Amino acid sequence: MNYQFSVILPVRNGGTYVKECVNSVLAQTYPNFNLIVLDNNSTDGTKEWIASLKSEKIIIYPSNNDLTIEDNWARAVEVPKNEFMTLIGHDDILLLDYLETMNCLINENPNASLYQTHFKYIDASGGVVRDCQPMVKIQSVTDFINCQFLRTLDSTGTGYLFRSKDFEVLGGMPISYPNLIFADYELWIKLCMISCKVTSPDFCFSYRLHNSVSRHTNGEDYQQAFKKYLKLLISLRENSDIKKAIDENGIIFLTYFCQSLSHRILKTPVTIRKITVNQFVKECIELSRDFIPQHLFKPYYKIQILAAILLDNKFGRVLYRLFKKIKLL
Structure with a gap:
């Protein structure tokens, strides 16, 4: 079965990185998807550049006012989406076969509630820092939490895929966390509780270690x-x-x-x-x-x-x- 996907990109002033990110999404070998851009009143030409691509796959939801990072990500609940969705940071990159791999993973494991692939950490210039830690194919919520507690799991806000209806029932990304720190963990746990998490052994995206919020957020x-x-x-x-x-x-x-x-x-x-x-x-x-x-x-x-x-x-x-x-x- 060929599923329909939505890639959700919240962004404000994405600079050069957002161009690499958007191009990686549009280059997917799997055709059944759209790219939903939640632009947070960018002033560096991000919105204009994305619009200039004139891709029928892109839907831009602009904001006329400056939003907090929490409020911008909250808009992901409200916008129309395809059956499955994934969130991506504006400086992260999908490999060509990310959605193709996810479609196969869903067909092989239709009852799972959370899907992921392995990934690589990259630096500001795109060089590989390291591979993520290896993950087993099927994880219950107990397995997921244990791996988090023992720090044997690398988990980010990018790369997970799930049903849009589950995301909406849960209220989306919980925005009451300052700067969304730990917010993604709450979402992944609650999605995993519905059934289980299934992970492909393939490496299908890159997560950039570059001025991330959690690395530079103050202790308060x-x-x-x-x-x-x-x-x-x-x-x-x-x-x-x-x-x-x-x-x-x-x-x-x-x-x-x-x-x-x-x-x-x-x-x-x-x-x-x-x-x-x-x-x-x-x-x-x-x-x-x-x-x-x-x-x-x-x-x-x-x-x-x-x-x-x-x-x-x-x-x-x-x-x-x-x-x-x-x-x-």
Whole structure:
């Protein structure tokens, strides 16, 4: 069966990268698709360039006002779409056979609710940084969460494909996450809960590591998004399979992010954050009581977390920045 696909591209001022992205979509060997562009009032000619292509496959939904990244992505729920859809970042690239591979994957696994292929990470100039970690063909939601907890899964906002009706029933990308950090994980989990995730062994897209929001977001936004995601996982403990995954590996996940976000908060200027490192760690302890009630979460026993707490003062932050510079030499 030949399915109909929609590729959704939210963009603001995509520059050179969006041209490479759009051309990779239009070059697909599989013909049954359209490209839906959600242009966020671009001022660099992005919308005009895409319109100049005069492709019957392209549908542009412009915005006459500047939208937040969250509000622009939210429009994906409202626009008419084909039966299956995928979201793509404006600096990412689909290989020629991405949709062809997805069509075959759906025909082989029609009952799955989430589809993906393997992919490569590329740098700003398009050079390959590395392959994604290998993925098994079929993953339940428990498998998916366990892989996330153990960091044996590379997951991005690009490359997943799913039914448009499921996306709409779930309300689309959850936009209450600051800068959409962890928002895609919530969406993938909820889609995976419908049935399962199926992955092709083929490498069919490239994800660009270039000024991504999550890499440059300050600690304030990141920790707010993390706490929201943790509360989602707590609510999902009602599912016995998800509860099992959380009970087994949730403490690893919580410890990792408590440490990494403590350091991110430490690097964030105090003028643009509302929380100290120690306050964040205490909030993690409080959330752990509902997240992993059978475990005693002891972040103060982790030297990296304790060091971040002790350095979270004017003198300590100077020392921390100096240490980071020395490490780069």
